[in-house]
Amino acid sequence: MEEVSIKNTKLLSPNDLAKILNISKPSIYRLIEGRTIPFYKIGGSLRFSEKDVIKYLEKNRIEEISRK
Numbered sequence: 557m558e559e560v561s562i563k564n565t566k567l568l569s570p571n572d573l574a575k576i577l578n579i580s581k582p583s584i585y586r587l588i589e590g591r592t593i594p595f596y597k598i599g600g601s602l603r604f605s606e607k608d609v610i611k612y613l614e615k616n617r618i619e620e621i622s623r624k
Contacts, residue, residue: 567596567603576609 568576570584577584587593594608 566606568606568609570602570604573604573609 570581570588574581574584588595588602593604593612596603596605
């Protein structure tokens with residue numbers, strides 16, 4: 557199992573993440589249900605590591621097509 561260090565890691569709520577990604581809150585919950593984005597469940601509250609969000613965005617980045 558990978559060791560996780562949350563020192564100096566900002567945790568985001570679903571509302572925070574929806575604002576950052578500029579998508580709806582239901583879209584955030586679809587990502588959670590599909591286990592598409594890593595999250596923490598703390599006492600019934602969902603939180604996202606800012607580092608995990610950056611990795612998620614990098615993984616889902618689509619490169620442009622170069623045209624000559």
